[in-house]
Amino acid sequence: MQALKDCVAQMQNVLSIKEDNQRMQIHFPSGTANLEEVNQFCFNKGITLNLLLNKKQRLESKFFELTND
Numbered sequence: 001m002q003a004l005k006d007c008v009a010q011m012q013n014v015l016s017i018k019e020d021n022q023r024m025q026i027h028f029p030s031g032t033a034n035l036e037e038v039n040q041f042c043f044n045k046g047i048t049l050n051l052l053l054n055k056k057q058r059l060e061s062k063f064f065e066l067t068n069d
Helices: 001-010 035-044 059-068
Strands: 016-020 022-026
Touching: 001 016, 001 022, 001 035
Parallel strands: none
Antiparallel strands: 016 022
């Protein structure tokens, strides 16, 4: 998992990386995540991903982010 985290940290435009139960969430600025580029970047660094999803932020979460809770 650390190798993946180190790899992803090298990508451009990564806002944050969160780990949770053997999964990693990578946050990009809205509208900039490209799954194919993420997969290719990791593959070129010797890491094969077995699951890659594009999850959009929920409206409620975005509201709290914008209003600082």
